[in-house]
Amino acid sequence: MLYREAGEFKSTYQADQAILTIRQDRWFMWALLAVAFVVVPLVSSQYWLSTIMLPFLILALAALGLNVLTGYAGQLSLGTGGFMATGAFAAYKLATAFPELHIIVVILMSGAITAGVGILFGIPSLRIKGFYLAVATLASQFFLIWMFNKFGWFTNYSASGVISAPPMSVFGDNFVTGAYATAEAKYLFTLTLVVFFALMTKNLVRSNIGREWMAVRDMDIAAEIIGIKMLPTKLKAFAYSSFLCGIAGALWAFVYTGSVEPLAFDVNRSFQILFMIIIGGLGSIMGAFLGAAFIVLLPIFLSNAPHWFGLNIAVDVISHIEAMVFGALIIFFLIVEPHGLARLWQLLKEKLRLWPFPY
């Protein structure tokens, strides 16, 4: 009764084209943003901000990137970790070679470099499809990680192969990387970028390009016949997806951990992000965030759960049981709702339109 579009008249084209056409949706979104920007930094502890909210936001950005490629353009990829690593190392090389560059420029440029690498590894997708492509993208994953491990140039010849972010600030003394950065500054900086790119992605997938991607996803032969060029469309998807993944990688290395080794972006990271978009919902912006929240919070919950029940189990057994429960929950979620949390969200909204009446 409260949540419905009845009685809302659109008198301009702009209103008709809005992302959120229902008033209550807009209120909800503004409220959500207000909570994220104001309430969360005020009430959360340092620990929550820096160990839960930051990885959640950054992985959500990477999931957004993969969702563009897999959920919208239909190209199954297992190379996300490699692209994140590319972003991280590109940012490191840029920040150390040109110390005077502003951090936002560094991050955007590392995204652009990753987009170039993504285009390169996306070329086989013109001929290879489906699971063959998924396995082929593993080539990029393993090759990139090997490259960053092997050649000292990428780590400025550091002995341990670990890169550390130099302290950088947005303006004045507002450091977002390095030892002086506060958790709040890091959080707000990351949140701003993530919100910006989420909005950009949302608009992109509603545009001409996004419609082409979805046509390719649904049936690429049919898409080709109605005049969509495969080469630019698929490569655009790879480029934009890797752009977002690269930025996520740069943020991960610079803002979240501060120092990182290539192994942080191994194939398990790729699987983790694939889990996020499938649990969250393929082809949905909301889904990337819901999936990221689920996958980030679940292991924390699982590793703390035995304490709450007063059980004492050896650490290695806990980690095995964690893997077990994690796997079982994944299967459970797939069976209950194969279209992900985003679909549940939609069902909830449909129920809400009738509430509190039965029909």
Next chain:
Amino acid sequence: MRIEKDVIYILLATLFLMVAIPWAVGQMSEEIFFEWPFFFEVAIGGLLAGVMYSLVALGFVLIFKASGVFNFAQGAMVLFSALTLVGLNEMGLPMWLAIIATLLVMLVLAFVIERVVLRPLVSQEHIILFMATIGITYFLDGFGQTLWGSEVKILDLGIPSNPGFYFDGKILINDFDLVAALIAGILVITLAIFFQYTRIGRALRAVADDHQAALSVGIPLKHIWVVVWAVAGIVALVAGIMWGSKLGVQFSLALIALKALPVLILGGFTSVPGAIIGGLIIGAGEKLAEVFVAPLIGGGIEDWFAYMLALAFLVFRPQGLFGEKIIERV
């Protein structure tokens, strides 16, 4: 099976390149040691290692053929079967009894997977089923190690593992690898006969061809899936025994799945002979590249070289060497 002409050309070209590139590098570079007996030793070692990859890839092929599911859990099944075998053996069962008991466990596992995971997900998209098998992977890895512990265990079946010298002592081959190749060969022939001449085998091929048509002529899909997962479980057990006695039974056995994937795409997801030939090409190519080319670019290329090699083949044949031709209609 009909072999297409371009597959033969590709195979010949591969063979030529595998000999020519190491030879050429050996002639040009001072660092690389090249001599024909040494070359053959490396190549044969690679081929035999490739057979071991094929063992794992076979399990993938069986399940993909029969149900269209890309079963990522094959590596976890290898680990799980090996852990169970060693665990039962440590509990005091004689080895032959432990093997039979593990076979039973794998059958039960196949039944449970079909009942709990596959049946509720029937007719979902491929990517959902793929994800579900990754879920199975996590579950099996955790379950096996919770049950049997995660320390490295030794599996000794009495297979000889001394290096043997052949061809007047010029070429050194590990006897263990020869035995492994022999067992893999027997397994493949058995599977081929099973698929070709038995009632269940024919039903499996029918299901692989077309689920709906198979159902409509009265083939029970549920049973077929249990059978095929059970066969894949048995293949996993054989792979687990061979890899387990080679490397010791430990978590890294599960990562062998990552070694089998390039074999799989090179040979084609739907072809049993493809898994074997793919394994041979990957095994030999990887070893040759490691010995004759890798020192020039810094070494340690075994992580990705197999993938790049498979990728190069896919560019020419997107369905793999022996995979069914992908025909798309609007």
